[in-house]
Amino acid sequence: xxxxxxxxxxxxxxxxxxxAVGCGSTSSSSSSSGGYNWSKATSAASGGGLSALVxxxxxxxxxxxxxxxxxxxxxxxxxKDFTAxxxxxxxxxxxxxxxxxxxxxxQQKNGTSLAADVLDVGGSVATASTSLFAPYxxxxxxxxxxxxxxxxxxxxxxxxxxxxxxxxxxxFGTITxxxxxxxxxxxxxxxxNGNPTEANAALNGVMMASLAQGGTAGxxxxxxxxxxxxxVAGNFNTTQATPATIKAGTTPVVFNWxxxxxxxxxxxxxxxxxxxxxxxxxLGGFYYQAINKDAPHPAAARLWEEFLFSQAxxxxxxxxxxxxxxxxxxxxxxxxxxxxxxxAAALPPVVGTPVFLTQPQATAAATYLAANWPKAIS
Amino acid sequence: MTTATATQAGAQPVRAGRRPxxxxxxxxxxxxxxxxxxxxxxxxxxxxxxxxxxxxxTLSNITALNTAPVRSAFKxxxxxxxxSSVIGAILGAILAYAVASGNPDGMIRRLxxxxxxxxxxxxxxxxxxxxxxxxxxxxxxxxASWYSSFPWGIGLIYCYFQIPLxxxxxxxxxxxxxxxxxxxxxxxxGSTWHYWRYVGGPLLMPAFxxxxxLLFANALSAFATIEAWENQINYVVPQSISGSLISEVGLAxxxxxxxxxxxxxxxxxxxxxxxxxxxxxxxxWQG
Numbered sequence: 001x002x003x004x005x006x007x008x009x010x011x012x013x014x015x016x017x018x019x020a021v022g023c024g025s026t027s028s029s030s031s032s033s034g035g036y037n038w039s040k041a042t043s044a045a046s047g048g049g050l051s052a053l054v055x056x057x058x059x060x061x062x063x064x065x066x067x068x069x070x071x072x073x074x075x076x077x078x079x080k081d082f083t084a085x086x087x088x089x090x091x092x093x094x095x096x097x098x099x100x101x102x103x104x105x106x107q108q109k110n111g112t113s114l115a116a117d118v119l120d121v122g123g124s125v126a127t128a129s130t131s132l133f134a135p136y137x138x139x140x141x142x143x144x145x146x147x148x149x150x151x152x153x154x155x156x157x158x159x160x161x162x163x164x165x166x167x168x169x170x171x172f173g174t175i176t177x178x179x180x181x182x183x184x185x186x187x188x189x190x191x192x193n194g195n196p197t198e199a200n201a202a203l204n205g206v207m208m209a210s211l212a213q214g215g216t217a218g219x220x221x222x223x224x225x226x227x228x229x230x231x232v233a234g235n236f237n238t239t240q241a242t243p244a245t246i247k248a249g250t251t252p253v254v255f256n257w258x259x260x261x262x263x264x265x266x267x268x269x270x271x272x273x274x275x276x277x278x279x280x281x282x283l284g285g286f287y288y289q290a291i292n293k294d295a296p297h298p299a300a301a302r303l304w305e306e307f308l309f310s311q312a313x314x315x316x317x318x319x320x321x322x323x324x325x326x327x328x329x330x331x332x333x334x335x336x337x338x339x340x341x342x343x344a345a346a347l348p349p350v351v352g353t354p355v356f357l358t359q360p361q362a363t364a365a366a367t368y369l370a371a372n373w374p375k376a377i378s
Numbered sequence: 379m380t381t382a383t384a385t386q387a388g389a390q391p392v393r394a395g396r397r398p399x400x401x402x403x404x405x406x407x408x409x410x411x412x413x414x415x416x417x418x419x420x421x422x423x424x425x426x427x428x429x430x431x432x433x434x435x436t437l438s439n440i441t442a443l444n445t446a447p448v449r450s451a452f453k454x455x456x457x458x459x460x461x462s463s464v465i466g467a468i469l470g471a472i473l474a475y476a477v478a479s480g481n482p483d484g485m486i487r488r489l490x491x492x493x494x495x496x497x498x499x500x501x502x503x504x505x506x507x508x509x510x511x512x513x514x515x516x517x518x519x520x521x522a523s524w525y526s527s528f529p530w531g532i533g534l535i536y537c538y539f540q541i542p543l544x545x546x547x548x549x550x551x552x553x554x555x556x557x558x559x560x561x562x563x564x565x566x567x568g569s570t571w572h573y574w575r576y577v578g579g580p581l582l583m584p585a586f587x588x589x590x591x592l593l594f595a596n597a598l599s600a601f602a603t604i605e606a607w608e609n610q611i612n613y614v615v616p617q618s619i620s621g622s623l624i625s626e627v628g629l630a631x632x633x634x635x636x637x638x639x640x641x642x643x644x645x646x647x648x649x650x651x652x653x654x655x656x657x658x659x660x661x662x663w664q665g
Contacts (some may be wrong), residue, residue, distance in 0.1 A: 011558055031621035099626035124628040188515035192652075195609050238509065238526070250516045329592040366627040378611050 034097040039298035043137045043152065044306060046250050047299075049163070053306070054086065056299035062089050063300040066105055066116035067097040071243070073159055073259050080132025081314055088300055099125035106132060109204040110294040117163065117301035119290045122200040124366070126288040127359050134293035136302060138309040143332035147356075148286055158308060158316070159325040160286030161349055162277050163208040166246075166261035167253045169274045178212040178226070178278055181253065182233050186376075190230055191241035191251035193260065197369045204285050205255035207357065207365060207371075211281035217355050220365040221372070228376040236377060243267050258348050259324035279352040286328065286356075307327065318343070381563075416586070420643060427636040439637035447612065452641060455598060456611040457529040463593035464537035470544020470593075471586060477545065478552040491549075492540035501539045502602035509535050510607070528613050532604055540593050547592060551585035584660045591653050598642065615642055 038056055041047040047056070057063075063082075070076030070092075079090045093105065093114075099121040109115035121129070148157030152176040167175055174186065181190050194202035203220075210216075210223030230236040241251040246266045254261060263273035275324040289308060308316030309329065317327035321343045333339035358367070430436040442448065451494040477490045513522040524531045593605060601616040612618045615638055622635035 066437065100624055100630040121536070122626050125626050128628065191632040192610070195621070197629055198621050200626055203627045236610075237515065238608055238610040239514075239606065244507070248511045248516075250510055250514055251514075283617075289468050332626075363628055366625075366629050369627075373609055 005053065007055050021029050028184050037298075039134065039293070039295065041298070041302060041307060042135050043141075043174060044139060044302065047302075050306065052323070053299055053303050056298070057088060057303040058086060058176060060297040060300045061086070061111075062091065063304055064091045064093060064115065064117045064295075065299055065304070066093040066119065067095060067099070068092055068120060071096045072323075073325040074319050078308070078319045078321070081319065082304065085307070086303065088303070103129045103132065105292070106292045113296045115292060115294065116295055117292055117295040117297045118304050119292065120158065120287050121155070121290060122287060122336045123285075123357070123359060124200070124362055125288060126150075129290075130154045132293060133256065133290040134295070134298075136291050136305060138305050140309045140311060140329055140332075143329040144309070144312070145328065148328050155288040155290040156305075156309070157286040157328040158289045159320040160284055161257040161259040161325050162348070162354065163204045163255065163263050163281075163283040163285070164258040164348060165253060165255055165276045165278075166266065166273060167276065169269070170272055171252060174274075174275045178209055178281070181235060182229055183235075184233075186233075186235045186236050186253060189251070190235050190253045191237040191245070191255070193254065193256040195240075195373075197366065197373055200285065201257055201260070203365060203369065204256075204257075204283055204357070204360070206369070208255065208278070208281045208283045209356060211283060212278050215326055217357055217361045218364060220368050224372050224376045231377045238320050238377065257325075259320075259326075262324045265324070272295070277348055277350055282350055282352045282354045284354045284356045311336070313338075313340070321347075340354060402492055422429065423636050423639045423643070426633055427637075427640040429633050431631055431633060439631075440640075442634060443637055443641055448489055448618060448638070448641075451612050451615045451618045451646070453636075454529065455615045455642075456645070458533055458536065458604075459594045459597040460542050461533035462597045463527050463590050465533070465591045466540025466544050467548075467586065467590035470541045470589075471548050471582075472546045473541065474548045474552050478549060478555075482553075487638050490545065494545040497542040498539055498546055501600060503606040505535065505538060506603045506606035509538075518522050526608070528608070528611075532613070535603065535607065536597055536600065543596060544589055544593060547589045548585060551582055551589075555581065580660075584657055587653060587656055591649065593651060595646065598645070 010137060036047050036052070038047055038053070041053075044050045047053055061292055065079070065124060068075040068079070072081075081093060082088065083090055093116055094101065095254070097105070100118075102116060102119045102121055103125055106115050106119070107190070121135075133154045137153040138156070141149075141153070141156075144156060150156065165178070165181075169175075175181070180186075192202040192205045193199065196202040196206045206223040206227060207217070207220050208223070209222050209226040213222040213226050215222030227236060239245060239251065239252055241254040241256065243266045244266065245251040246254065253308045256265070258275055258277065259265070261275050264269045289305055291298075291301045291305065311317050311329060311333050317329050318338075319334060319342045320327045321330070324347065326347065327333070330339065330344070334344070379614070394612045427439055428437065430438065442480050445594055473490075477487055480486050509525065511517060512519045514525050517525075522531075524534070546631065559577055560573055561578055568576070599616065601620065602616055605617055605620065612621060619638045622631050624630065
């Protein structure tokens with residue numbers, strides 16, 4: 001999905017790869033349950049309804065997912081609950097891959113039973129790869145805001161959050177503005193989740209700094225300049241922040257999505273980890289679900305989407321919420337009462353008008369970073 | 379050196395009768411192996427380096443190599459490889475000599491070899507993190523200011539696996555030095571300096587340069603250690619290749635990665651050619 005926490009995931013990756021290879025030959029491609037070809041289904045109704053979809057998916061028995069770290073937006077639990085509910089085995093391929101690597105994987109493995117059935121990708125990759133996706137509308141399609149979905153259902157916003165600063169209040173006191181980070185008590189302490197020319201989370205971290213410095217979403221230069229000042233002050237720590245570096249105390253101030261910056265995800269006691277979202281720089285970002293149009297398990301892929309976008313108590317939307325992420329159907333679920341109120345209340349407070357990058361804005365930011373980021377911080 | 383002459387003498391068995399020469403069959407596994415794991419991947423890399431993102435042939439990936447970030451990555455790779463392989467080779471050779479001059483069946487030697495075998499493989503994220511947590515900017519032991527300097531800081535971290543590797547590959551050459559040669563030099567009135575200058579040094583030089591070359595290549599391809607050490611700047615070429623493969627913000631270009639890899643192949647070819655010429659020269663007078 002991105003370039004997240006490599007430490008400790010290597011072993012897990014190896015294990016899941018082994019299991020993926022182990023059962024690779026058992027799954028059959030092209031669904032034939034009841035004669036209906038689910039790879040052509042654009043909704044559950046078009047194939048005979050949800051129960052027909054469940055039957056076909058159970059017959060396939062397996063689902064290949066890719067780039068879903070267990071500690072990312074509660075995916076560990078989501079996968080477990082999906083398997084418990086439908087008895088479908090989930091092969092979690094390469095949990096720490098980036099969105100770009102997800103697309104490469106299906107390009108290389110399509111035609112085999114090892115290709116990923118479903119993807120969870122950032123906006124840049126989603127819009128650039130639509131020719132590889134199958135159009136599909138989940139049952140709750142109307143609950144998803146129009147701005148978060150491709151009108152043809154080629155990709156659909158699933159969950160998101162706001163860019164935040166996680167830090168230890170016991171060590172630094174309360175942070176109320178980003179410019180405080182330029183102070184001398186933050187020597188070598190401020191880190192990003194990745195390199196902004198490679199990772200979405202890091203690019204948005206720089207963009208948040210840009211907005212906080214009075215910049216606009218169309219211009220990331222102020223953010224690059226902020227990190228230049230951080231570097232000059234000796235406060236920018238250029239190792240990638242991970243739960244391991246946070247535990248070791250080497251990256252005590254971290255720019256990251258709020259759902260990756262919670263005390264439980266980074267493994268800190270709640271008293272030692274606080275999340276701050278600047279009121280003048282509320283920058284949101286969503287990830288997108290897409291179905292591989294050549295998915296080896298087309299029915300299971302579609303059932304997975306129905307599960308992820310379900311508003312049930314044990315459905316994807318509430319499970320993401322439990323992981324600190326904001327599900328795309330949050331507004332609709334709040335008004336129809338299906339949302340888990342305790343989890344919703346536990347989200348970090350957001351004030352000010354949220355900003356979401358449009359695709360041209362994200363592309364402009366990446367182009368500017370490619371030319372200017374290395375200079376600014378070396 | 380002595381083993382080489384021995385095999386030369388033994389390589390000409392007396393042939394009985396006239397059979398078609400089938401000795402080449404023995405090289406088939408080797409040729410198949412290098413073909414599949416060396417030549418084929420190299421060919422694919424070269425082929426793809428000239429492909430465009432939307433198909434078709436292009437030189438744009440190659441011309442893109444002549445940009446400031448790529449030039450600095452190649453410069454960084456060369457600096458890091460030279461520093462870590464020279465320091466690693468010299469210190470490793472001295473250590474190997476110390477080990478070789480001890481008891482050949484002693485505990486110390488076995489301990490050193492076992493330790494070197496483990497540490498030569500100790501790299502990647504684990505190594506970078508061990509240094510980071512111990513002597514990094516917020517280290518437990520000390521806050522070393524050289525830690526984050528390029529190329530010296532990371533070069534010294536690389537030495538952590540380069541020196542043990544040198545001990546492992548260079549020790550057999552030192553073991554090959556015969557005590558009689560030293561005695562002969564002394565009988566002829568030579569000093570320790572004379573022995574190393576005219577006998578030991580020249581005999582070990584081909585093995586030494588070969589081992590140093592191995593360390594150079596080892597450092598050239600190392601990726602995980604430096605990526606965990608420095609995430610924001612692409613100091614070396616493998617980091618740039620990674621960026622061109624994984625960027626999810628729209629900057630990924632697989633074929634640019636192939637072009638960068640082609641650049642690394644050129645570096646290795648140049649270094650190997652230099653090594654080959656050096657060895658040929660050494661072999662001439664050793665004859």
